[in-house]
């Protein structure tokens with residue numbers, strides 16, 4: 617794959633985020649307490665990349681606790697509506713925005729995570 621500059625990858629990720637994720641997790645990444653967990657300052661988001669890819673690709677439901685607040689909702693799977701490239705871009709964006717500082721993920725990383 618041709619190398620994409622970090623700035624270009626970030627702009628693509630921001631666009632995917634604002635179109636598909638911000639309605640719940642908010643443009644600020646702060647979420648909505650009790651309904652949609654924050655992605656900003658969330659150790660799951662900046663932690664194990666495989667886990668984050670699995671959540672975004674295949675969805676998540678069940679009780680979780682984020683920054684001291686409980687959530688028990690349902691996140692739709694994105695693997696059927698977004699391309700692996702869009703998923704890689706948006707995950708790289710959320711891992712490096714709002715004070716988060718974790719490594720980006722590649723298209724190959726996204727492709728490799730199976731249900």
Ligand code: HEC
Pocket residue numbers: 633636637638639640641651652653655658660661668671672676677678679680682687688689690691692694706707710
């Ligand atoms: C319809 C609302 C909605 C949209 C849109 C949405 N999410 Fe979520 N997301 C949720 C909910 C609700 C949860 C928590 C699920 C639970 O309680 O088990 C969640 C959880 C997550 C988590 C796991 C957080 C944790 O601490 O475990 C990540 C990462 C995430 N979302 C990223 C995204 C990304 C990236 C997008 C856009 C591609 C997105 N979400 C779009 C509702 C949404």
